[in-house]
Each structure stands twice: as structure tokens, then as C-alpha cells.
Amino acid sequence: MLTLICRHFMACANAYFSVIATIILVMVPHTSWVPPSEHLAQITAKDFITVHTRNTPITYYEGRQGPTGFEYELMQRFADYLDISLNLNASHSPESVVPAVREQGDLGAAALPLITGTPGIHYTRPIIQMQPLVVYRRGLNSINEPSDLVGLQLATLSGTGTEQALITLQKDYPNLSWKEIREIEVADLLARVEDGTLDAAIIFDHQFRLNRLFFPNVERGFYLDDALSMVWAVPSGRGLGLLEAANTFLQSLQESGTLDQLMSRYFGHDDYLEYVGTRTFLAHLDERLPAYTELFKEAARSTGFDWKLLAAVGYQESHWDPNAVSPTGVRGLMMLTNPTASEMGVADRTNPAQSIDGGARYLRSIKDRLPESITGDDRLYMAMAAYNVGLGHLYDARKITEGRGGDPNDWQDVRAALPLLQQREWYSQTRHGYARGGEPVIYVRNIRRYYEMIEYVERSRQQFFQLEQTLASDESLFLFDIVPPIE
Numbered sequence: 001m002l003t004l005i006c007r008h009f010m011a012c013a014n015a016y017f018s019v020i021a022t023i024i025l026v027m028v029p030h031t032s033w034v035p036p037s038e039h040l041a042q043i044t045a046k047d048f049i050t051v052h053t054r055n056t057p058i059t060y061y062e063g064r065q066g067p068t069g070f071e072y073e074l075m076q077r078f079a080d081y082l083d084i085s086l087n088l089n090a091s092h093s094p095e096s097v098v099p100a101v102r103e104q105g106d107l108g109a110a111a112l113p114l115i116t117g118t119p120g121i122h123y124t125r126p127i128i129q130m131q132p133l134v135v136y137r138r139g140l141n142s143i144n145e146p147s148d149l150v151g152l153q154l155a156t157l158s159g160t161g162t163e164q165a166l167i168t169l170q171k172d173y174p175n176l177s178w179k180e181i182r183e184i185e186v187a188d189l190l191a192r193v194e195d196g197t198l199d200a201a202i203i204f205d206h207q208f209r210l211n212r213l214f215f216p217n218v219e220r221g222f223y224l225d226d227a228l229s230m231v232w233a234v235p236s237g238r239g240l241g242l243l244e245a246a247n248t249f250l251q252s253l254q255e256s257g258t259l260d261q262l263m264s265r266y267f268g269h270d271d272y273l274e275y276v277g278t279r280t281f282l283a284h285l286d287e288r289l290p291a292y293t294e295l296f297k298e299a300a301r302s303t304g305f306d307w308k309l310l311a312a313v314g315y316q317e318s319h320w321d322p323n324a325v326s327p328t329g330v331r332g333l334m335m336l337t338n339p340t341a342s343e344m345g346v347a348d349r350t351n352p353a354q355s356i357d358g359g360a361r362y363l364r365s366i367k368d369r370l371p372e373s374i375t376g377d378d379r380l381y382m383a384m385a386a387y388n389v390g391l392g393h394l395y396d397a398r399k400i401t402e403g404r405g406g407d408p409n410d411w412q413d414v415r416a417a418l419p420l421l422q423q424r425e426w427y428s429q430t431r432h433g434y435a436r437g438g439e440p441v442i443y444v445r446n447i448r449r450y451y452e453m454i455e456y457v458e459r460s461r462q463q464f465f466q467l468e469q470t471l472a473s474d475e476s477l478f479l480f481d482i483v484p485p486i487e
Helices: 002-027 038-046 070-082 097-104 162-170 186-194 205-214 241-256 258-267 278-287 293-303 307-318 338-344 352-369 376-389 391-403 411-422 438-464
Strands: 048-052 061-063 066-068 085-089 107-113 121-123 128-130 132-137 154-157 178-182 200-204 218-223 228-235 479-483
Touching (some): 038 048, 048 097, 128 205, 186 205, 205 258, 241 258, 278 438, 307 438, 391 411, 411 438
Antiparallel strands (some): 107 228, 121 228, 128 228, 132 218
């Protein structure tokens, strides 16, 4: 009897620890006790990994300079980590990725939510958190709480995980109804909110941050339910080596800060969109910039700058208005002073070609005059600051930086010192005296943001501005399921 009890106890214990081990294998990097992977060995032998994904601005798309997208960068880095090639199958919808991984797969990477208990699938450790968010058309009454959704034309994308938040919400609000739309992507859904076909939608917060630039009439509502984890999927039953490698790789990206940098690059726009006036900027981007794009590109070729950076400087200076005039007498598209115009050989400051060429050469001359000890982006940012406040005041700020124990070659340290030029305690010790030192700090920050936005628009325009060609006006052409109120 005692023997039977012991055997029963050991069987239960083994089953318990087997479950715990499975959970650990899915969520954390593995150690050397993990069995060898038949699947990983096959991938290594064929020298490429096939990733099932989706053609979206967040996941993967063909940009002007080749493949790009947040998850594409992760996929490519993972292939490099394994020292093999990357093969993409990007023909999927949100609902078809996991079945493809299960049946054909190597790996699935398509903004997949972690759904426990998915048959035939192991999920990696979380990559980022995906927070469901209510968005709605600007002009409606504010949508601040779940009860405001009842009675609206509401939709979400099927198979992305956001529908689960609505299912949970419907338990408390049985009159809630919505559409689950298939075969389209987030940009299409937001376009339908923008044009009034829908009142509101449920998407993820990071998707809204990336897309919001192109849909200024779509407003942020409120967060819905708990965040979900974005993960990758690998087929189960073929060894755990690939899962282990992916987890180790993702953990290294998190620990090194690389993942945060990628997130900031792709999703870091929302914090300043209102500040810089998104709708005004987009209007000027379409209405004004095209007339001067070739002039910026020509000036860039002769000075070595990125044309988009020069365009960002021009927008900060004049909003691309060749007739702009300041109260202090600077004028033109690049807002040149009379002395600067004379130095650069600009005869007519209101002539766009002369102004852009002169402004670009003046910025180049400032950058060239900076000490050789200032390098990289620090050199560029200090040159832009000097374009605004003057080279002498920049040198004064570097002197203050050094006196405070900072690094005069580091923009972050100099940026902190520039506003001190407004305080007598500090500017009285400098050669060039008082300056409105806070302005170049804001000036450089704005130019960096305008540059990011121009670059982002250039990179993504083909994805978003073809919506009129891809969106059908006939509701019947869209595949959707209506989730009715609970009787």
C-alpha cells in the first residue's frame, strides 16, 4: 500500500513539474538541460528561416530603401543572430499566421498576442506590451468610458486580440455590439473612422501612435482592459531549441536597450504630435514642401546634409514660407540675417533657391568650424544650436558646461547649460554675455522631431496614401462578423 501511495505521489509530482517546466520554457530563456532541437538543426542545415508575417507598416513592408518595419528589424536581427538567411511569407491575414506556423512553420512574427493553450504552438517571452485602446472620430462627444460605446458604429480587427477586450466588456454592458472585420489592416480601419463609416474602433495603443500622423481626425479615447503581450510563435513537438534561441535573443535585445531604441523609432511619435501641430504640418507637407523638395535635395548634395534635415530646418524657421519676416529683420525661407546673407553671397533672401542654398552652406560652415573633439550627432546638434543662437553663445555654453563638470563635447550636457545664458549669475562670466539660451534647446528639439516626421512620412507614404485605391466604399465588399448585444 505504501509503495502504491509513493508511486502515486511521484506521478503527481512529475506531472506538476512537467507543467511548470513547460511554462518556464515558453516564457524565459532556457539552459543547457533543454533537449537538442530537431527543428533548429533543420533550419541551420537549410541555412534560412521562414517567417510567417503580415504586410503592414508595423510588421513588415517595402520602404523606399528596402524592407522595413518594427518586427522586420527584429526578424532580420534574429536571422543574423542564427547566422542564416531570412525568408518571409508576408501573404497572411491576422488569423492565418498561427495555423501556418503550426502546419508549415518555422516562426510566426505578426503582432501576435499571447493566448495561452493554443494547440501546437509555443510562444516566446513577451516582446512588447500591447494595450487595447478606444479611438473615435473627432467631432463626436468625448468617449471617456465603456458606457459611451453602446449604440456606436464600433469595430475591431478579427484575430488580433482586441476582440477579447470587447467580449470581456460585454459582460458588464450587454447592449454593446460591434463588428469584427477581417482581411484589412489597422490603417484601413482608422480610415473608416476618419471618413465617418465607423464611429469608433478598438486597436492597440502602439498602432495608434504609429498611424495617428496620417489620421488627424481620429481621437484617442481610453484604454480598454489589460495589456496583452506581443510574442512570436514556433511550432511545438519539434524540439525546444528554436524557442530557446528566440528567447535568448529577445532577452539580449531588452537588456542591451536595443529593443527600447526600436520602439522609440517606430512608436515614439505620439508624445509631440499635438505640440508641433500635426494637421498644420501635414497640410504644409503636401501643399508647400513639394515646391522646394528639389532645392533642398540640391543643397544637400553640395553640403553633405540629409535633404530632409535641411527641410526640417526650413520648416522650423519659416514653415516653408519664402516671404516670412521676423520682428528682428531676418527673412526668407531659411530666415537669414543680412550679415549672414552677405557672408553666403545671397543677394535676395526671399528667393527660395538662394535662401535654401545659403542656409545650407551657412549650417555647413558652422559645423566645420566646431572643434574636432565634437563628433557624430553631437556635432550636428551643436551646429544647429549655433545656427539659432550664434557660435559665440554656443562656445559660452560649452565653457559653462565644462565649469560645471560636464562634457563640453556632449550635446546633452551643453543643452543643459544653454538656458543658463539667461541668468546673470552665469552670463556675466561669459565672453558674449546674455542670450535666450532656452530657444536653441527647443529649436534643436523641434528640428529633430520635424526631421523624424518627414522621414517617417517618406518611408510610409506608399503604405498609407494609397488607401483611396484600396478601400472600397461598398460595405458589402468587406468581410465582417457582427457581434450582437447579449439578449
